[in-house]
Amino acid sequence: MPTTLAEVARLVGGEVVGDGSTPITGVAGLREAVRGELTFLSNPKYEKYVRETSASAIIVGREFAGREAPNGVALLVADDPYEAMAIAMSAFAPEGDSLGPGVHETAVVSDGARIGDRASVGAHVVVGDGAIIGDGTAIHAGSYVGRDCTIGRDVVLYPRVTVRHGSVLGDRVVVHSGTVIGSDGFGFADAGHANTKVPQIGNVVIEDDVEIGSNVCIDRATLGSTRICRGSKIDNLVQVGHNVVVGEGSILVAQVGIAGSTKIGTGVVLGGQAGLVGHIEIGDGAMVGAQAGVTKSIPAGERVSGYPARRHATAKRLYALVENLPGLAKRLRELEARLRGLEEKANNAGDPPERREA
């Protein structure tokens, strides 16, 4: 862990403006930081807080380089202050839940399983027959890796993850606690009547560099594979149905639900609590708003929201119109009154003069 600003600067690749020997004991937000801490400014809209911060040093971008440092606060000028802060945060991170190397004495590992070099298997872990655990992979306490699973290198399964039989995880996959990978897809014929179970004999494939949050469910395919492609990130409590494919680098925010066989493109963002029906396709780079209910396929690059989900611009216009319904109803009532007035006038105009004077 670095102890001075100069050491942090060396680590993150930036230059100190001010006193490099300033002691740094941790990192914090601009408004929360106290003396001895390092903070950062990445969003110009928070620049006003720079003058108020109690931090000892601030990571700033190049555009800030010529500016005067606030009284007694040193600057660390970096090309990308956000990235610099991320590196500094990692350097000052408290020690997390870690595992010693090797297999814990309380773990139950099948003789038919293969555990890679430098891999760690924690307390009360179960590893099934035929499972392969890659080099450097850490399987934390209470996790379960079923029969014939293949787990790549440098994977982390945090405590109490369940990976059911035949699942395949690539390299550097991270799975948080309580998540279940490879439970049966929800397939019942004649729903609401006989509810006959359709066997679910496929598996789940999680490609490299995917991170999955807590208490997520990813069901195995009926036939073939449910697949989460390289670099996608899944937040907590998300439901991924059988035979779903999530393309590369997509983002699924918390509590999203995707019904069976839907295909998500690359670089898609699904907002929190959004729901997608089955058997549709979400084009590359599409964005689905929080809580949206997607009932049909979405072209690449489109942004949708609401229920049923429509183009976001349309949805916003419709919400504004709904908001204006009281005004619209009022205008309609006024029109009706004015029309009635005109009709009476017109009727009177057609009357013989003597009646008009009555």
Add this chain to the structure above:
Amino acid sequence: MPTTLAEVARLVGGEVVGDGSTPITGVAGLREAVRGELTFLSNPKYEKYVRETSASAIIVGREFAGREAPNGVALLVADDPYEAMAIAMSAFAPEGDSLGPGVHETAVVSDGARIGDRASVGAHVVVGDGAIIGDGTAIHAGSYVGRDCTIGRDVVLYPRVTVRHGSVLGDRVVVHSGTVIGSDGFGFADAGHANTKVPQIGNVVIEDDVEIGSNVCIDRATLGSTRICRGSKIDNLVQVGHNVVVGEGSILVAQVGIAGSTKIGTGVVLGGQAGLVGHIEIGDGAMVGAQAGVTKSIPAGERVSGYPARRHATAKRLYALVENLPGLAKRLRELEARLRGLEEKANNAGDPPERREA
């Protein structure tokens, strides 16, 4: 496992058209199948893919019997191709997570518990005092069965299921990983102020042949029982509140939430992410659309959707009207302009002639 098409035909009860000695190594979807695999056609809309499939054989219905088999592809004619495929899928299913018979040495089973014949209790399982585990039941690794629970025969609790004290599960119940049965109902008096806990002293009863997905929560009753009736199927991440009753053969799709004391009839289907308030009744055979927000009771056989949930036909009409609000607003503006025109004409008509010519 069968190895030829003739063997599969014997197993599923169908007839081969073509070469019965065709080797079969697995099953797959029509478009995904490769040489050596068996596939099936149950939906006529996919008939076009029959000509393109690389499968070695296709299960088809009787109506297909007279038709010519595609070049080099054998047919397996069955009365119910879907059911035949389900049987074939089970035959070719990869070996799943299984348990040896008896109690694993790392399991902690109370002396006061009773474990049935041919039952399996996996690694790190805990079975509380007074619990009864039925014959042939399999309790997978890391699951918890609390004090005085009664679990029926041939039940499967997959890894890391929690069944809290006093719960009753019938025969052939299946529960997937991470699910919690029998945690306290959410009962607090004077909500938002004192938040005084109301004791939750009832239990949960799960009847025969119910299947429950992953990371589901079914809360114990305040008094009496929360009950899931025979043959119902519950998808992942569903919330069932205290004192809820789900009738026979109902289907709860992923992420559904049911508040306390609501009664669901038989053969009801609740779409994904639907939410139901407490203390209402959903009639037999009713269908609730995905994401619907149900705020009052629904008669038997009714289909509802949207928020607040209305009859589906009404909801669709309203959505169409909302969609047309821009047009409606435009027509209103036009009416206003035309009416203004008429009013001016009418006013002018009433003016004395000399002014009109000004």
Add this chain to the structure above:
Amino acid sequence: MPTTLAEVARLVGGEVVGDGSTPITGVAGLREAVRGELTFLSNPKYEKYVRETSASAIIVGREFAGREAPNGVALLVADDPYEAMAIAMSAFAPEGDSLGPGVHETAVVSDGARIGDRASVGAHVVVGDGAIIGDGTAIHAGSYVGRDCTIGRDVVLYPRVTVRHGSVLGDRVVVHSGTVIGSDGFGFADAGHANTKVPQIGNVVIEDDVEIGSNVCIDRATLGSTRICRGSKIDNLVQVGHNVVVGEGSILVAQVGIAGSTKIGTGVVLGGQAGLVGHIEIGDGAMVGAQAGVTKSIPAGERVSGYPARRHATAKRLYALVENLPGLAKRLRELEARLRGLEEKANNAGDPPERREA
């Protein structure tokens, strides 16, 4: 456990009208109770059931004191019948999942952890290095308490709870099964493209007397703390994002989702499945309706509902107007027809007389 009505009366602080020696074997709802059971009437709307109940005794309020007891049914008159019933329920609660004192032999407790007096650590529990478990706290089977966690006194972690490193729980906190406290916040820079992970180096703080349901996720802060303040109650399957603060005594109903950095005031109620975007503030005493989608801050005391969430009164008016859209569209069509009629009349009126007669 009390065995007669007189004993129950002494326990709950009320007076018997009728036979105090009436044997009481349990408690149940007014309609479900059978002979030998005690029930209660707190809501006058259920008074009709008093005459039909099979219970042997009924807890009633003072306003009922002068009234005649139904035939053969004794009364227990209490100042607060609801509170009296809660006490009686606790007295008759079946024995729950309990733990012997001390550390179970299958638990794995780090030498560097400190376990308080009268604390219980159940089977297969893991307690990390530097963790502190308070006096009288019960950690049930299969739970995980990570490195450097601080757990207060008389806390209950039910089976299979995960508390990740550095989390702080106050006194008398209750956490139900499957819940995950302190997994990484969902922070990725350049979402949908590079998806670069932002380190999550903060923690979670749960204050005294908080109760958390099953399969809940509370993420650690990026920097600083995610905080659930004193006396708040969280239902099952709720998502609390990083750096969220939930004020004192608030209620989060099942399946609520709160995105990062949002601040919830004191005494707030969030209805089931409600979703809140990040970086907003919900004022003290505000109420958010079930399934509402909250997209901006809400003032104290306000009640909102719908998507996007609006003041509840406004939302109800808008829903009524949407419901009336068919009528509004019809009135518009009628206006158009009448206006057309008037316009034709007006045009004709302007025509020379000879053409009019054509």
